[in-house]
Amino acid sequence: MKTQKTINLALQFSRFPGGRFNTDGEFNGEKFREKFLKPALDENKSIVVELDGTAGYGSSFLEEAFGGLVRELHMDPADLERRMTLVSNDKSLISEIWEYIKAAK
């Protein structure tokens, strides 16, 4: 297992994330979770997710991408807290994502 991976959401996924499921739109939360977050967490001890640089985020995208790690993939919120670092100038965005993760049991 590798040590750490950094994902810059705006550069590697899209500046325009939106929607929950693959049926909602091209750059949806389910897709980001399955194509980026899951492989990165499977293959690395820890990951860093850089969130700045997008036009914004809707709650559906965030909840499905990050809350879905727990609800759909049965990952442990405490383990995610140890292994995943979220980076943004908007601290409320980081709090919001951790709320989704903790609520998604």
Add this chain to the structure above:
Amino acid sequence: MPPKLSLYNDYESTVQFISNIRAIALGQRRRVWLDFDETTQIGPAAMLVLLAEIYRCRKIEANAARVTGSYPADKKLERDLQDAGFYKLLDVRNRLPDQNPSGQTEYIPFVTGTKTVGEVADGLQKALLGPTIHMRPDLSSKLYRGLTEAMTNVVQHAYPPDAPGPRRFKSRWWLVGHIDKQKQQLMVMLFDQGVGIPKTLPKNYNAELITAMLGSLGIITPRHAEFIQAAMALGRSKTKDEHRGRGLQDLRSFVDNAGTGSLTIFSSRGQFEYRAGGKESLTNHDKSLGGTLIEWTVPLAALENVSNGD
């Protein structure tokens, strides 16, 4: 056509008029000619509903009779219609120069889609505000949040499988942006022709939860506006379906962060208005809008960075 179309000042006659277009073009399959000679004003929300209806008749419903119309005598209205994309939709030429002589954009051409398209949400504010107004980053991201969530709501909920209408009609939304120069405010509107929040609410939440929420709001005999209010309140609540209920809550964040302005939702026969600061007002109408229209209105002065002064 009536002298004025407005969802705010002449709701019933405006909705009746737009419904008539569909009834004649789609129901009776007779040609519709929109005579703008007497019309001097179309409000932005009414404009979007009208554009959507004409789009439906001309672009989606193969069996619809032709809908077309005249140029209005009122030059300001002609400018508004042209800028909003009305003549392009009718496949007739724009008579006025492309550039508004005032130099300020008042409408951007309507956009329509069937998915959550973030690029559209972002492009709208840039096209509308132009190079001179720079929206505060927090407001820009909140407007983006509201718009993309509103699109997602349309895709996921507005057109359930048992809803009437052709398949290629499903999930469709229409979006328009407007700068009201007189009131110095930004207006952004998203409309769908789905079944409406009063019908989708019971599908998204169980009956006990809705009843409890209506009770906590002091509502005994809910009508459509009260169902919209309950839907907004349920979006804030902690429920086992919490992860699916926050979309409506996202709609408020733009006006909340601006600290001024309003969010208005017309859905079926209901009208719900939320003002920054928390005041809510409800209106129930006789006629159904035939869908849901979400409108954000924020003063231009609140959008920009305030200089700290030095």
